Amino acid sequence: MITVSIIIPVYQGKSYLKRCIDSVLAQSCQEYEIILVDDGSTDGSAEICDEYAEKQKTITVIHKENGGLSSARNAGLEIASGEYVMFIDADDVVHSKMLETELKVLKEENADIFICGLKRFAEIEEVDTCAELQIKNCVEIQSGLEIESKLFCGQNVEKYISCCGKLFKKTVFNGIRFPQGRLFEDEYITYQLYYRSERIAVTDIVFYFYFTNPCGITKNLTLNKRFDEYDAQEERIKFFKKKRCKELYQAALLKLLNSAQWDLIKCQKWKEDFDKERGEKFQQQYREALEQAEKEGIVRFKNNYDFYVLAYPEKVNFFRVRRQWQNLLRMIRSKI
Incomplete structure (x- = not known):
């Protein structure tokens, strides 16, 4: 039997x-x-x-x-x-x-x-x-x-x-x-x-x-191969949203944001090491997750320099200058 x-x-x-x-x-x-x-x-x-x-x-x-x-x-x-x-x-x-x-x-x-x-x-x-x-x-x-x-x-x-x-x-x-x-x-x-x-x-x-096989499939993963993990996480976010499981949906959003940050830094530092088109999709996944997380009240990324520059690296100089001006204005006001 x-x-x-x-x-x-x-x-x-x-x-x-x-x-x-x-x-x-x-x-x-x-x-x-x-x-x-x-x-x-x-x-x-x-x-x-x-x-x-x-x-x-x-x-x-x-x-x-x-x-x-x-x-x-x-x-x-x-x-x-x-x-x-x-x-x-x-x-x-x-x-x-x-x-x-x-x-x-x-x-x-x-x-x-x-x-x-x-x-x-x-x-x-x-x-x-x-x-x-x-x-x-x-x-x-x-x-x-x-x-x-x-x-x-x-x-x-x-x-x-x-x-x-x-x-x-x-x-x-x-x-x-x-x-x-x-x-x-x-x-x-x-x-x-x-x-x-x-x-x-x-x-x-x-x-x-x-x-623990040193030659196993998931050992020494390149950034390109890790992109599959983020596709899986994105599908999980959509799944819980569709099922109206609010707590699990929010947890899935935070999971993607937290695990993606270091890989985004690698994308920006070592651009020659990964597929450009796939890297851009990954960054778009991060942006969308951030925007959803902000709507849910989980994060306030527009006021958070670290979140912002990872999502929008092309705007980093503008953001840095704006923050410097804000700091300067605070100093001036404190002395008036």
Whole structure:
């Protein structure tokens, strides 16, 4: 009986793929299928996938042309037959009790998503996937809107943004797929999944071990690649505005403004390092977010030099001279 479909996108993962698959095969709960999606690997990963599929009836392999992580996850979703779905990156490993524990909680609590703790590791020796865990009284049930707020503040935001380390009812993905050809793919959809979920189980107990890969996709990101993150944030702002979720809409605005400031400074200092047209769009996103934030009464950017010069660098000299005149007038008035 297949209850959970575990989707593992694979691309050039020969060095660590076996340990990932082995950690899934070691699960105490056997009500699952593994869908290995070979995304055009050329390093021998495809052959490893086929070797496992020959030995394990629970493993299905999809071989496809390279299309990126989102494309691979979507391909897995299309053939998933389980009532629940889980995503695991091919360089990560999971605790042997992960599936059993998360599935039990979701069924008992009639929850839509289970969110567990994540832990980074650089060497596999740092990980104990069979450690004794005490789950009793360590799980909270929260609403989707409560979880949404955690995307914008507090520590361990990655725990809530990442789709890894979570067990989902497959129905929450109805009409939702990962955006193809984009980085920061999780940021485009997790807020939508939470919004349509009434009950979410959350624990800090670590079931998912995240490999810190120095050659990973999101390591050493250029500014051009980070632009995808701001597109995701802009879509999130529009989503909450459309849904009339005022607090989340305002939080999403502030999130974009705060995270964009340093990258805007880089745009203005190192203009040769990024695509000019894309950089101009990014600056326009910042301006629009500022204007919306001012309408909401969140910021007063027209009286704030730092906000203003980032949004309108072409007016910086005028703004600086005007501020100097204002300071001079104040000095004169104070002496009269």
